[in-house]
Amino acid sequence: MRRNTRRRPTGARRRTFAAVALILGGGGLVAANTYASAGEGDSGGRVQDQSGGDQAATISCPDVGQQLTDVPGEARADVDKALANLDQQITEAYDRLTSTRQEQAQDGNFVRNSILGPLSEKRTEVIGQIKIDVKRAGGTAPEALDGLAACTEISPAQAQKNDGGGDGDNQDGDADTANPGTGQDDGGQGGEQQDGNGNGAAGPFAADFVDITKVQPNVKAKPRRTGDASTGTFSVQCGVNENKVFNTDNLIVAPGVDNGAHHTHDYVGNQGVDAFASNGDLANAKTSCSEQGDKSSYYWPVLRLQDGTKEFDAEQQGGGLEGNVGKILQAKEAEITYIGSPAGKVVAMPKFLRIITGDAKAFTNGTANANANWSCTGFEDKVQLADKYPICPQGSSVVRSFAFQSCWDGQNIDSANHRAHVAFADAEGNCGNGFKAIPQLTMRLVYDVPAPVIENGQVKNPYAVDGFPEQLHKPITDHDDFINVMDEDLMDEVVECVNAGRQCGAGAGEQPQEPQQPEEPKQPEEPQEPQEPQQPEEPQEPKQPEQPQEPKQPEQPQEPKEPKDKPAPQAPQEPQDEPELAPEASSADADKDRAKKPGEAPDAPSEASSAPSDAATRTQEAGAPDDARGGETKARTTSPAETSDTGVEAQSEETQPQPQAGTGSLASTGADLWPAAAGGVLVLGGLVLLIHNRRRNMTTN
Known part of the structure; x- marks a missing residue:
């Protein structure tokens, strides 16, 4: 062994x-x-291509519609549909951009070859058809159209510049009023967030917000009134969309096109507005305004809280499928006021006049037509932001304000690019190019919004305005739309009130509003002249009425809970917040039996609401931003080019952690x-x- x-x-x-x-x-x-x-x-979730460069954050395409200032009437319908087709192509390309991150990481030329190249080819074909349509109708298309087919990518670093990435020309030739304000050079988290806001790379981002208490005052002085100034105001009360009238159409820009806006609108006033409504339909519709002679349509993109709420449009185009996610916030106040001109008398608006103020594509178009104004109650007379969402202190509410163009060409109710027929007054309040002063529409929307929290360079539960998906929900893209459907008698009353220097309409007081009245002996208010030297003291504190809003602040925590009360997507939204509506709502009012479009709220009653908002008894001059009340060019103040030392420190604190968001x-x-x-x-x-x-x-x- x-x-x-x-x-x-x-x-x-x-x-x-x-x-x-x-x-x-x-x-x-x-x-x-x-x-x-x-x-x-x-x-950190932000991948790179083979060359080590960041992926594209979004796509920028030249705005073809802004170049079409002279389109024959016979070609308008076809051209509008073609422009809507271009918007749809961009939306589809952006969707492809956000759904091919892995391919982009593996191929540094993927975006150029597989997204931008095909997009340019499609746009070339549509632009060619636009030229044919214009020529066939006897017009001449601008030669510049041939160079507008190609699109470019915007990097995550560029996407942090909130003041807009495009160029664009100011329609009024006033470069100063197109000043974007602070801009944003924070660097930071790139194009994507890894938090639970539900919006991924579509924004908003931490750099889109600023603590309003750390921004230097930037509201400009109002222009001086002349002896012939129209100093009155006329206020209308139309509610805050208690009837839940929503859709993703835009009757002005894309008539006859479903989902022409690619985002959801709030509607007050006219209750019959959709993409297919004719002027006759608007005239015969019901209105939510207390003044029944006002069937005008006032509509704006909804404001949402990105808290993970699944709204009725969460699975619809224009809603969640295009990056507009979260709880739709209802304004607690919606003040609508018509004011006069500091340079002279105003004339009546024509019926069915259409006006758009602001630019839904300002991030990629540039700031030429931007007219966003964001602030907080208690700060409106000090700070107005164009390219930032404000973070308001405790007891203060978010405010969106709009001051529309106040000069009209005297002939047209619309124009090919929906802007050329109206314009802003100059810095002294004068209308140029033979335009006539009309009552200036101003709007003020107040929201109770939980203050966003910024941690490690990311924003938690942000709020944002709805928009085109490629615009990344930038605050500078805020805008407002208006179609005048007042009857002639009511419009004449508005003009007479404004020109006479009176304060009229919903919640109107007894005193004339104009602080400069003592300098104007020709005014109809001559018997009150001995008292008028005291009047300049009254408007200098226009924001005082906002203070009573503070006790309403405890209602904020209730808003995120409201969607839980909806039993199903087809049920009316947030029933507990419904004010008392007129009981005579009837489906017989609908003249057209169309299917409910993707952006419409289900089961929305068509009857007008006669319930006044909380602002019914407020002095209406406080409803317009200072620049609006003064008739200043573009009636808008932008974020300051520089902030206070504390503001810079606050921004730098947010900037420091931002590389963590990228890693x-x-x-x-x-x-x-x-x-x-x-x-x-x-x-x-x-x-x-x-x-x-x-x-x-x-x-x-």
Whole structure:
């Protein structure tokens, strides 16, 4: 029998083998994790292409419609549909951009070859058809159209510049009023967020918000009134869309096109507005205005809280499918006021006049037509923001305000680009180019919004205005739309009131509003002239009425809970917030039996609401921003080019953590590095065991 001569391993050898195994295994884990991390590039969810560059955040395409200032009437319908087709092409390309991140990471030319190239070809075809339609109707298309087919990508770094990425020309030739304000050079988190807001790369981002208490006052002085100024006001009361009238159409820009806006609108006033409504339909519709002679349509993009709420349009075009997500917030106040001109008398608006103020595409178009005004109650006479959403202090509410163009060409109710027939007054309040002053429409919307929280360069539960998906929900894209459907008698009353220097309409007081009245002996208010030198003191504190809003602030926590009360997507929304509506709502009012369009709220009653808002008894001059009341050019103040020292410090604090948003959260970082950490522990354990074993051997020997 052969004897086994192999030496059995001793305890010391076993310990040595185990130590070596631990060292080798741990080292392997460290090496493997290091190699994998090197291949991942930016580990915070923002991937890079093969050249190491960031992916595109969004797409910028020239606005063809703004170049079409002279389109024959016979071609308007076809051209409007073609322009809506261009918008749809951009939406589809943006959707492809956001759904092909992996392909972009693997191929640095993917965006150019597979998204922008095909998009340019499609746009070339549509632009060619527009030229044919214009020529066929006897017109001449601008030569510049041929160069508007190509689109470009906007990088995440560029996307942080909230003042707009395009160029664009100011229609009024006033470059000063197109000043974008603060802009944004914060750098930061790039084009994507990894939080639970539900909107991914579509924004808004931390850089889109600012603490309003840390912004320097920037409201400009109002223009001086002349002796012939029209100093009165006329207020209308139309509710806050208690009837839940929503849709994603835009009758002005895209008539006859479903989902022409690609975002959801609130409607007050006329209750029969959709993409297919004719002027006759508007004249025969019901109105939510207390003054039944006002069937005008006042509509604006909804404001949403991105808190994960699934609204009725969560699975619809224009809603969640195009990046407009979260709880729709209802304004608690909607003040609508017509004011006069500081330079002279006003004339009546023509019936069915259409006006758009602001630019829904200002982020990619540039700021030439931008007219956004954001502020907080208690700050409106000090700070107006154009390119930032305000974070308001406790007890203060978010305010959106609009001051429409106040000069009309005297002939047209609309124009090919929906802007050329109206214009803003100049800095002194004068209308140029033979235009006539009309009552200036001003609007003020007040919302109770939970203050967003910014942590580690990301914003939690932000609020944002609805918009085209490629516009990234930038605040500068806010806008407002108006179709005048007042009857002639009521419009004449508005003009007479404004020209006479009286305060009329809903909640009107007894005193004339004009602070400069003592300088105007020709005014009809001459018997009151001995008292009027005291009047300048009254408007200098126009925001005082806002203070009573503060007790309403505790209602804020109730808003995120409201969607839970809806039993199904087809049920009316937020029934507990419904004010008292007129009981005579009837479906017989509908002249057209169309299917409900994607953006419409289900089961919305068609009857007007006669319930007054909380602002019914307020002095209406406070409803318009200071620039609006003064008739200043563009009636808008922008964010200051520089903030106070504390404001800069606050922004820098937000900027500092922003690289964390690009490299992932602490939790994701730990998940990515745990193999290396475990390997290090194994190596350290092996070394300790090896040293211990060697010392033990030396002791025994």
